[in-house]
Amino acid sequence: MDIKTKIQGYTEEINAFNASSAEEIEAFRLRFLVNKGIVRSLFEEFKTVSTEEKRELGQVLNVFKQLAESKHKSLLEQIADNSDKAGGSTQDLTLPGKGLELGSRHPLSLVRKEIVGIFNKMGFIVAEGPEIEDDWHNFSALNFPEEHPARDMQDTFFIEKKEGNDIALRTHTSSVQVRMMENGKPPFRAIMPGRVYRNEAISARAHCFFHQVEGLYVDEDVSFADLKQTLFHFVQELYGEDTKVRFRPSYFPFTEPSAEMDISCTICKGAGCTLCKWSGWVEILGCGMVDPNVLENCGIDSKKYSGFAFGMGIERITNLKYVIKDLRLFSENDIRFLRQFETETI
Template sequence: MIDDITRIAAAAPALIAGANSVDELRAVEADLLGKKGELTLLKKGMGGLDPEGRKVAGSALNDARDSIEAVLAVRRSDLESAERASMVATEQLDLTELLGTPERGSLHLVTQTWDRLVDVFIGMGFTVAEGPEVETDWYNFEALNIPAAHPARGMWDTLYVDLGDPETVLLRTHTSPVQIRVMTDGEPPIYAVMPGRVYRRDTADASHMPVFHQIEGLVVDRNISFADLAGTLEAFTSAYFGGSIHSRLRPSYFPFTEPSAEYDINCVFCEGNGCRTCGQTGWLELGGCGMVHPTVLSNVGLDPEEWSGFAFGFGLDRLALMRHGVDDIREMYTGDVRFLEQFPS
């Protein structure tokens, strides 16, 4: 029996080496070590031996098995490597040969700008408030210290709708009515921004649309001052436009703020050196701002001696156009996919 074991063990390496594929090797392995393999059969024959003989034979069998398995493992690894190599050699792909790349959609430029602005203001501790697009005269004008027949109403070309008494319900001309709603519905301290869609009776051209977007900010708290307004806008300016862009405030007039100011930033195209876009001034007019008018605070039931606040607002569409160099605002609103897909993020 020992002889048989020795013979099998000696013959095995040649048999294993003769296998030329993993499949062939599997067959050789079955012949040698499988359930009907020679070593297994010998093992079954050990029952006829005496205990000493069984021990010797068992030990020899185990040794033979170990050595065969070691040889098998080496050969298997070699064959597998070879097979992988030949498979890989036939599996070349040209990664520029693409069919049907999955498409990603795009957020509208207004949404992208909206989110970017809102994110900066959230970082500065502002909440985000919204309100209806169709408003009453009270929220859009009266409460904001713009009584009927006030010459300042000429600052907004208003679209009215056929509801209620004539010229009492309108498409909001600015996001400022949301300020009134925020102050009426809530309590100070208020730190809120109000992005939204607004309407003007305007014919569409390269820089105007009857429908566009604004974002306003409102702060009402104790001891809020013009200096807080200046500081807040400066912080926003550098956060949104970059650290090299600064803000300035110039006296202006709005019925709902006093003192009122124009909010300018360094021209983002020439960084303040003067170029065609900024008319050589180095500055871009961004929007308006000021201290909330005492009459507005009174209109919403806040005591102007106890509370003070500031508000600011500017157009959102223009920022979107500026960032991407779009020269005609109408392009944003046709729904032309050739436009939309240019701005995947």
């Protein structure tokens, strides 16, 4: 039997075919339309015919393929219409709709809000500034010497080199303190949360961007005792009344005297563990009295006013609060990690 006769016979079969169930329609599909079905086998046989016959048979074969496909489609539509008319729809309209899945707050956002809330209770307002800063606000006004290593390309993302006033991504939110003191008059009592950038290799303990909260208090007769009591109260509120605090002498260009503040390890409670390197203490922030040069750079009389400043990394605070050992988890958007904080409230 030649291919043309086969096509005529199968065409008559398709035209005469009717189905009363989904099973019969599926049988039709398996007979004609699958890879090993009749349509495919006819196309394989078509390859063997002579060149003279291919032009005529090609058109006939394409019409036959379209007939089989349209027949299958019309059978599906027909059985669907019959099912709806008979009240046999596969959709249960009484079922409740699917609710929208709500996200959760990021752990850094949770801790940031908690930090801001604690200082708000002590009278600190929130101040913000640009993430792209010039050299004056990022370094010079804060008493950084020209040769200070923080100005080096290995630590700072420079955007544009300008004579005497380079443009860079801010390396700390201290630049917001400078802008506040330049544009206002004491007293100042504010915290500056925000994202900062440093040209560092990304690892479990470091990242090229992270988040800080810095604080500034400038007024008449501000003392180091005021600084210690403010930060001591902050730690007690954040980590609990049993948390111990100690201050160690340090150096920062914009504060004098300067100190680093440690707290008793929240994991081992001071007994010693890998997080605190078996010392029982973990550093959480740097602080000090605002250097008189910084006050003068911002147009404030350093003989009349004094102040203190502090700064902490939100990632470090979050690490201690939730025992998170890898900083990269904060920026990888791993839903398995983020879902652990769905029930967290402030």
